Amino acid sequence: MADSQSQCELHEASPLLDAQGNLVQVGWARQPLLDCNLEAARFYALRPLQRLRIKRWDYYGVTTPTHFYSFTLADLGYAGQAFAYVVDFETGKYHEEALTLPLARGIVLPRNSTEGTSTFEGSKARLVFQAEPAARRISVQWPDFAGPGLAAEILLRLSPEHESMVIVIPISRKRFYYNRKVNCLPAEGWIEYGGERTDLRPTESLGNMDWGRGVWEYKSFWVWASASGFLRDGRRVGLNLGFGFGDTSAATENALILDGRVHKLGQVDFTYNSGDFMQPWRMVSPDGRVDLEFVPFLERVAATNLVIITSEVHQMFGHYRGTLQTDDGEALRLDEVVGFAEEHHAHW
Numbered sequence: 382m383a384d385s386q387s388q389c390e391l392h393e394a395s396p397l398l399d400a401q402g403n404l405v406q407v408g409w410a411r412q413p414l415l416d417c418n419l420e421a422a423r424f425y426a427l428r429p430l431q432r433l434r435i436k437r438w439d440y441y442g443v444t445t446p447t448h449f450y451s452f453t454l455a456d457l458g459y460a461g462q463a464f465a466y467v468v469d470f471e472t473g474k475y476h477e478e479a480l481t482l483p484l485a486r487g488i489v490l491p492r493n494s495t496e497g498t499s500t501f502e503g504s505k506a507r508l509v510f511q512a513e514p515a516a517r518r519i520s521v522q523w524p525d526f527a528g529p530g531l532a533a534e535i536l537l538r539l540s541p542e543h544e545s546m547v548i549v550i551p552i553s554r555k556r557f558y559y560n561r562k563v564n565c566l567p568a569e570g571w572i573e574y575g576g577e578r579t580d581l582r583p584t585e586s587l588g589n590m591d592w593g594r595g596v597w598e599y600k601s602f603w604v605w606a607s608a609s610g611f612l613r614d615g616r617r618v619g620l621n622l623g624f625g626f627g628d629t630s631a632a633t634e635n636a637l638i639l640d641g642r643v644h645k646l647g648q649v650d651f652t653y654n655s656g657d658f659m660q661p662w663r664m665v666s667p668d669g670r671v672d673l674e675f676v677p678f679l680e681r682v683a684a685t686n687l688v689i690i691t692s693e694v695h696q697m698f699g700h701y702r703g704t705l706q707t708d709d710g711e712a713l714r715l716d717e718v719v720g721f722a723e724e725h726h727a728h729w
Contacts, residue, residue, distance in 0.1 A: 386647070389408030402421055439455075452465045518536055558627050561593075565587050602626065620701065622646075633646070635648075675722050682695055683696070698719070700718065
């Protein structure tokens with residue numbers, strides 16, 4: 382696995398794939414430089430079957446002082462899903478609902494993460510994610526969610542200067558992962574859930590985005606850890622850490638985000654108990670830049686079994702505490718920053 386100095390940072394725009402379906406560039410970037418030309422993928426002799434193996438999703442989360450809200454549109458080839466969940470930090474309870482759609486009918490996802498609208502409009506729910514020049518606008522109407530319903534009109538500020546954690550890596554021959562994650566997006570607007578309305582203020586509520594495109598192995602595994610919060614001095618601080626898939630010799634997805642700037646990290650070693658995810662987790666880097674403890678207070682378990690597609694996620698919400706070091710050597714202290722860490726096994 383690459384250290385932070387030896388990772389390949391991408392600076393030039395290009396197509397994601399060449400005419401033979403190979404990755405044009407491999408590495409990481411601060412902005413989404415690559416045109417996601419998935420029509421150039423070449424991994425099955427029978428071209429019509431390729432659509433069934435391409436995975437695409439748009440995921441948004443919003444962390445408030447009391448709740449975490451998540452909204453996703455996913456096209457997994459064989460099927461699609463529109464889903465949402467709400468986590469209540471104070472009660473330790475969560476609720477989620479999903480609509481499974483054969484062949485992802487009704488889900489529209491744009492070619493790239495920089496423009497366009499992701500939509501699903503059905504009889505049970507409506508989700509719209511709009512990319513704007515300096516923001517992401519999220520509109521949700523789910524009348525029967527948890528009984529009283531779920532509705533939201535959210536604006537996540539994403540200025541052109543706000544950096545992303547972008548990776549493009551091979552998974553195996555002709556299989557790859559192109560991903561853009563953005564943390565610490567100031568959130569405005571409102572969310573109604575359980576008959577109560579929450580107004581979002583950018584000084585206390587932050588959003589995150591996970592935009593993924595790629596061709597995976599049928600059997601997949603990953604660990605993902607993320608947080609968007611505030612330091613004691615008011616600066617916005619975020620984490621994106623992970624492992625478990627693909628060839629990360631050119632780049633990991635590990636990063637510290639401080640006031641919209643990515644500070645690239647190399648290898649980060651995770652220690653946790655897969656038999657009891659509620660035990661504290663440790664994240665430590667060999668170079669000393671990361672020394673964190675993650676103490677869960679809630680476990681969310683999500684399982685899907687569609688015969689061809691199966692998925693099991695153990696997502697832990699908890700507090701991050703410990704130290705991080707920026708690229709220029711500044712030592713940061715995390716003190717009870719709320720975030721999540723998850724282990725995910727999938728056949729898809």
